[in-house]
Amino acid sequence: MKRRHNNLLWAGFVVVLLAAGTYIPIFAVYAATRDVPWVNYLLFAAGGILLVLGLRRAFRQPEIYRGKVLGSILTSLSFLLFVFFCSVILYFSKVIPASETAVRVGQSAPDFTLANWDGKKVRLSDAVKNNRAVVLIFYRGYW
Amino acid sequence: MRSFEQHLSDFTQRHIEIAAISVDSTEDSRKLSQAKGYTFSVLSDPKAEVIRRYGLFHPRGGEDGQDIARPAEILVDASGTIRWENLTDDIRVRARPGQVLQAFDGTIGK
Numbered sequence: 001m002k003r004r005h006n007n008l009l010w011a012g013f014v015v016v017l018l019a020a021g022t023y024i025p026i027f028a029v030y031a032a033t034r035d036v037p038w039v040n041y042l043l044f045a046a047g048g049i050l051l052v053l054g055l056r057r058a059f060r061q062p063e064i065y066r067g068k069v070l071g072s073i074l075t076s077l078s079f080l081l082f083v084f085f086c087s088v089i090l091y092f093s094k095v096i097p098a099s100e101t102a103v104r105v106g107q108s109a110p111d112f113t114l115a116n117w118d119g120k121k122v123r124l125s126d127a128v129k130n131n132r133a134v135v136l137i138f139y140r141g142y143w
Numbered sequence: 144m145r146s147f148e149q150h151l152s153d154f155t156q157r158h159i160e161i162a163a164i165s166v167d168s169t170e171d172s173r174k175l176s177q178a179k180g181y182t183f184s185v186l187s188d189p190k191a192e193v194i195r196r197y198g199l200f201h202p203r204g205g206e207d208g209q210d211i212a213r214p215a216e217i218l219v220d221a222s223g224t225i226r227w228e229n230l231t232d233d234i235r236v237r238a239r240p241g242q243v244l245q246a247f248d249g250t251i252g253k
Binding site for chain 1: 157163167172186198209214215216217228236247250
């Protein structure tokens with residue numbers, strides 16, 4: 001008798017790919033799902049459960065289901081993706097210089113003149129005079 | 144920065160100006176601002192001179208080893224004094240507009 005395809009394995013792997021691939025384009029855009037990437041963790045968990053169920057039936061009912069080799073490969077790849085995702089979230093995004101060198105609350109903000117994207121020069125000391133406050137947002141840049 | 148644009152009216156109502164700063168060229172900043180629809184200032188500090196003066200220099204921190212800024216949000220009052228700042232230890236976790244508005248309301252806006 002021809003053994004059945006083990007669709008749980010592919011389903012699980014696709015969910016894991018979504019878990020790894022949707023963070024930057026979708027969930028990192030919103031602070032609620034960015035700071036702690038809980039949606040992506042949940043997707044990894046769901047994918048993991050599907051893979052484990054698929055693997056279980058591949059090994060326990062090999063006469064009915066295929067997928068011992070494929071399932072092992074997909075599960076290993078999924079695990080590597082999960083480790084990679086966690087290392088970026090929990091380690092690499094925290095590799096920045098210590099904040100000790102930064103200007104402190106109570107100090108006067110160093111004045112500067114910088115060009116805006118439209119070519120206009122912006123001088124901090126003018127900006128603060130014309131407003132009640134100025135928020136400076138330093139960011140890494142989009143290379 | 145996207146969330147600051149969305150809450151821009153809360154800032155303009157309080158007469159707070161927003162200025163973003165990075166090492167990106169004015170051309171890159173123009174592309175970014177136009178793509179994302181930013182209407183606040185997006186300033187260019189290509190040699191990281193201002194970034195260095197603020198102590199926010201991240202040498203070789205860029206994806207291709209460029210010198211960039213470490214992320215930070217700094218609230219400056221009308222006398223030029225720093226009244227609040229957020230120096231994150233995680234590049235993914237940034238100040239939300241509500242935190243900055245709350246900081247303003249609790250200090251300068253009192």
